[in-house]
Amino acid sequence: MIEVETQLARVLAEACPLPSDTVPLAAAHGRVIAETVVSRYALPPWTNSAMDGYAVRSEDVASASETAPVSLEVIADLPAGTAADPVILPGQAARIMTGAPVPADADAIVPVEATDGGELRVTITAPAAPGVHIRSAGEDRQPGDALVSAGSRAGAEVLSALASAGFGRIKVARRPRVAVIATGSELVAPGEPLDRGQIPDSNSLLISSLAVEHGAELVDVVRVSDEVAELETALRGLASRCDVIVLTGGVSMGAYDPVKELLSPGEQVRFEKVAMQPGKPQGFGRLAAPWVDEGELGPLVFGLPGNPVSAWVSFLVFVRPCLRALQGASTVEDPKLSAHADVGWRTPPGRRQYLPARIRTTDAGVTVSPAAARGSGSHLVGSLADANGYAVVDASIERVQAGDVVQVVRLVSDVDARL
Known part of the structure; x- marks a missing residue:
């Protein structure tokens, strides 16, 4: 591995x-x-008022108080958007609205609350220091x-x-152009009735939705059986239209694994066992001739496991960083947080665990627990609805005990996040 x-x-x-x-x-x-x-x-592009009030010379109102108010002549009305710059002489003021440019002769704004709101003359009951309530240009x-x-x-x-x-x-x-191919003769469209041995194709929706959430332009979503010829037709139709093709299923050691059978020869796509759980079988490479014209750069190809939780983890660990890198993002991997385990759970020997999890922030700090009541399982797709992140447990850890500090990744869509 x-x-x-x-x-x-x-x-x-x-x-x-x-x-x-x-x-x-x-x-x-x-x-x-x-x-x-x-x-x-x-x-801001110009020095402007931070308050509704009056633009004044600060020395004119230095002595203003409730018991000894100052009266000033109002010589202009300055709404937001005005280009006016009236001359303000000693003893004068300009009524001004928030965001309006401050006259060059004024150095302070008296809020309307410290005045009587006069239109021809204004009575001011509080001093205003130089620069108060003024937003300076730049x-x-x-x-x-x-x-x-x-x-x-x-x-x-x-x-x-x-x-x-x-x-x-x-x-x-440019957005990466992504196509998704779900393989498996057992797959039927979501919402269709199931015969014995059939399952709904949730991977198409899972991977295509994740791709769009992380900046991709979705070119096509295709469902194929375990027939190699059917997969070959799908790949030939997509190879020249995509930057990335993500396949789910057909990458392990089974007798009906068309992805591996079709793409292993020539090692354009290499299939590896990766020391992680779930998601051990992984395929990755780049299509070349005969899939694309000689000399052209073919699309990147990911072969992900078919179990939904495995596909979910594999996308987050490998495909998502790839999509970010293709877009030139400054950060391609998510930051990890430290959390305390609410409960204990088992870990796989010799493999790093990526566990769908509920991550909570409480007064005591960040806590984490498995999203699925049964803990870790690549088939427990229902638990993904309760997952808002995943725990990452090192291969050297034999079991997580309640209270242990665990590294977690909280999920945030790239549509809503700045990297």
Whole structure:
């Protein structure tokens, strides 16, 4: 068997970043920024008011109080969006709204709550120190300051910053084009009645949905039987249209394993036993001729186990980092957290365990427990509905005891996360 790190290194060595596209900001959500971006504008672009109130000369109101208010002439009304810059002489003020540019002659804002709200004259009952309630131009960013690093994901906050800094379009990595092939003569479409020996094809939905959640453009989802000819036809139809093809099932040592039978010759796709549970049988490689034209770069191919939990773990450990690397993401692996085990559970000897888990944050800290009542099992697909992450238990640990510190990964979709 090989180690997880060895298999992952092979995957990432082939996952070269894809070309970039320039798209409107509204179309960039969830995409990976392909270049470091610097601000075009000062942020904020002009010195503006942080409050509704009155722009004043601070020395005019230095002595203002409830018992000795100061009265000033109101010479202008400044709503947000105005370009006006009225001259404010001693003894004068301008009524101003939040976000409106502060007149050059004013150095303080008196909130409306400290006034009588007058329109021709205003009575002020509190002093205002120089600079109070004023947002200075460029205090957040100056033109040319770094704004977003290449490899960052364009979440809502990043898009807001880019728009504020003067951008309407941005260069992002092209989405990896992914196709999913579920193999198995026992598979039937979800919702169809089952005959003895048949099971619903949950892997198609599982893997295609995960791929989209992690930045992929879904090209096609195909279900094939265990007939090698049927799989070959599907692969030939997809090879020129995809960057990545993910197959589930048919990769172990059984008599009806078409993926391994079809792709093992020539070692375009290598099949390995990886020291992990679940997910020991893994296939990975890149299609070349005769699947694609001579000299063309064929798609990356993953051969994942057919049991749903094994396919889920395998996607998260190998396919997800690949999709991130293809998009040029600055981070391809998820950070691990430390959690305390709520209960004990068994671990497989000699293999690293990836256990679907419920991860909770309590007043006492982060805790973890198996998502399935029966603990670990590659067939326990119902437990995935209760999993919000997974525990990673080293191969050297014989059993997790209640209270043990365990490494966990909390799942977050790349659509909602910035890397």
